[in-house]
Amino acid sequence: MEQARTGEGWSGGRIVASAGVALLVLLPVTLPVPVLRELVQVRFEVSDLLTSLFMSINMIGAALSAPLVGALADRFGNRRTLVVGALLVDAACFLGLAWAPSFGLFLAIRFFEGCAHILALSMILSLASEARPEAERGRVMGMVGGGMMLGVAIGAPIGGMLGRDDPLVPLQVGALVSLVAAGAALAALREGGFGQGARARPGFAEIGRLLRSDRLLAVPLLFAFADRFTVGFYTATFTLWLRNVYDVPASQIGMLIAVFMLPFALLSVPFGWLSERTSRTLLLCGGSLLYGIGTASLTHWPAAALPFVMAAIGTTAAAMFVPSLVMTTRLAPEAVRSTALGAFNAAGSLGFIVGPLTGGLVTQLVAAGSGPEAGYRAAFWVAGASEVLLGLIAFPLLWRRERAGDSRLAREGIAPRS
Numbered sequence: 001m002e003q004a005r006t007g008e009g010w011s012g013g014r015i016v017a018s019a020g021v022a023l024l025v026l027l028p029v030t031l032p033v034p035v036l037r038e039l040v041q042v043r044f045e046v047s048d049l050l051t052s053l054f055m056s057i058n059m060i061g062a063a064l065s066a067p068l069v070g071a072l073a074d075r076f077g078n079r080r081t082l083v084v085g086a087l088l089v090d091a092a093c094f095l096g097l098a099w100a101p102s103f104g105l106f107l108a109i110r111f112f113e114g115c116a117h118i119l120a121l122s123m124i125l126s127l128a129s130e131a132r133p134e135a136e137r138g139r140v141m142g143m144v145g146g147g148m149m150l151g152v153a154i155g156a157p158i159g160g161m162l163g164r165d166d167p168l169v170p171l172q173v174g175a176l177v178s179l180v181a182a183g184a185a186l187a188a189l190r191e192g193g194f195g196q197g198a199r200a201r202p203g204f205a206e207i208g209r210l211l212r213s214d215r216l217l218a219v220p221l222l223f224a225f226a227d228r229f230t231v232g233f234y235t236a237t238f239t240l241w242l243r244n245v246y247d248v249p250a251s252q253i254g255m256l257i258a259v260f261m262l263p264f265a266l267l268s269v270p271f272g273w274l275s276e277r278t279s280r281t282l283l284l285c286g287g288s289l290l291y292g293i294g295t296a297s298l299t300h301w302p303a304a305a306l307p308f309v310m311a312a313i314g315t316t317a318a319a320m321f322v323p324s325l326v327m328t329t330r331l332a333p334e335a336v337r338s339t340a341l342g343a344f345n346a347a348g349s350l351g352f353i354v355g356p357l358t359g360g361l362v363t364q365l366v367a368a369g370s371g372p373e374a375g376y377r378a379a380f381w382v383a384g385a386s387e388v389l390l391g392l393i394a395f396p397l398l399w400r401r402e403r404a405g406d407s408r409l410a411r412e413g414i415a416p417r418s
Helices: 012-028 035-044 049-078 078-101 103-129 135-160 169-188 204-211 213-235 237-246 248-268 268-275 280-300 303-331 336-370 372-404 407-411
Strands: 002-004 198-200
Touching: 012 078, 012 103, 012 135, 012 169, 035 103, 035 169, 035 237, 035 336, 049 078, 049 372, 078 103, 078 169, 103 135, 103 169, 103 336, 135 169, 135 248, 135 268, 135 303, 135 372, 169 204, 213 237, 213 248, 213 280, 213 303, 213 336, 237 248, 237 303, 237 336, 248 268, 248 280, 248 303, 268 280, 268 303, 280 336, 280 372, 336 372
Parallel strands: none
Antiparallel strands: 002 198
């Protein structure tokens, strides 16, 4: 059976560089968002529904492929090579989207772009999870997670500036960014993070058995789903609510989303550091409760208060994000960590697919009898309630594990903290 070598931990400079790679990987994702109408609807003369499909079909590709590519990485290794290869494919897909002569081919390329993107992202997270010892994993995942969120936050305003005259420019720049990310990944990432000796690589049957060995692993995956599920409300229902109820211009909507995303990105590192020194269960479940309450209350605030409300909600989102990532790496056996992080990303992608659809459906059903404002209000109640309920249900399960300690880590001589 093939052996995987582990070695010394990454230097601080390499960890910062890996966060920069994560930023470059996520930046192209939101570049096309501000020019979506011109890029898809006007270019191919399709409906609103088919235009929206452009934003979800890559998530479908991601949800289907993420666990598979994670299992392949756990089985055969060479994660850095997979990252570089996936980013080269991603760059080719962005160029293909700019070239595609038909809408069917356009969507097919977008599907494979989602597969390539999630492969790169999952492998970066897997490599970063081994960069430092267990006691320092929170700050590493916080750094890389912060880079991811910062890439998402700045992508949309940059795309809006790039696509002002030509909606294809954001795609062309996205291809260039992916090429730069591939070079940066080749230089910054490396196999063999913190650890001792060699370990055997499991077969596919063993990977499945190890994933099933701790059912509590499903909890952070559920949080990944719920978090992206609610973000789907912010990207679709939130925008429609502001336009239709308050007549807020698109530029201000973009700023409000940035106010939400920037605390999310910038506070990931502090919350990652905090997760090493306090209860991850309290951070995750407490953050989920506050985030859910804030989301449920969103439509009850006047427009003038929204920048402050969005910043507060973004802060609570940061409190959840890194602990859920770290918890996934903690609960998954080391031999199947790539598969577990692939499943984490797949759950998030599925949530992002379902969220906008649920928001639209709830809004439409309630608005039919009680008016549009009541419809939007009900939609955000549903989004907020999903986070509150998950936090309440998960807390006793995680708290018991945290107090009792994890027997696997105890055998390895590592102080447990869920």
